[in-house]
Amino acid sequence: MENSISKRFFLVFIFSLVTFFYFNCDDSGIVEPENQQLCITGQIVNWTQGTKTLHAYVRSSSGPSFSVANCPIDAAGNFNICLPATLSDTTLFSSDSIFYIGCTGGGTVTFNPPDGRGTEITSFRVKSGDTLIGYVRRNNYDTLYPGAFSIMYVYANKDVTVSGYKICTNDTLHFDGTAAKGWTKVVKHCLRVAGPGTTYLYNTTEPSGAVWEFY
Secondary structure, three states: OHHHHHHHHHHHHHHHHHHHHHHOOOHHHOOOOOOOOEEEEEEEOOOOOOOEEEEEEEEEOOEEEEEEEEEEEOOOOEEEEEEOOOOOHHHOEEOHHHHHOOOOOOOOEEEEOOOOEEEEEEEEEEEEOOEEEEEEEEEOOOOOOOOOEEEEEEEEOOOEEEEEEEEEOOEEEEEEEEEOOEEEEEEEEEEEEEOOEEEEEEEOOOOOOOEEEEO
16 A cells, blocks of 8 residues: 555656646746857858868957957858857947947937947958968948948847947948847948948848958
8 A cells, every 4th residue: 555655646746747847848948048159151252262261350449350260161162150159348349439439520329228348340361371361251342332231240248229320531320220139240331422421321131132252
């Protein structure tokens, strides 16, 4: 009798335990990582350099730009480079310094929250060993024109919404979008070219037509 009671108790215990985990393993019980690694896959359209190495260089508030990731480029120009999920706080700038550091012209740009910090990939460099042989970039133009655009990759330490405009020397910079915590692909659109001045819009909407090019 005691053995039978013990077995029933054990089975009830196991059933209760399984039920607990089943009903507590919905989406609300799963903790997602706050930052996600961003992997960028592409093919360089004018590639004739054979196998080389691609480096992503990030701008740093504490010194010169430095490589945060690298990957091979194959003979056909294919690559897959994965940016780190997080960057050190010592690398990050205040929000306004990500896009228009050093600009003293008029205009008002609002960052929400105002204490967000971040940085950007300044260049994708192609190397053979330690020797720099060129750069790659993603855009849809060789000569700037209204409708041209280029792709940037921006890192932020929290979700930041940005709006407004800024005069930077002869250029006018408009902002309308949100940079998510971690990495965000930002599109720099050319809206107008007039003499020495150009009007740009920064948002996260990428039109078709961009390619990776070596230069």
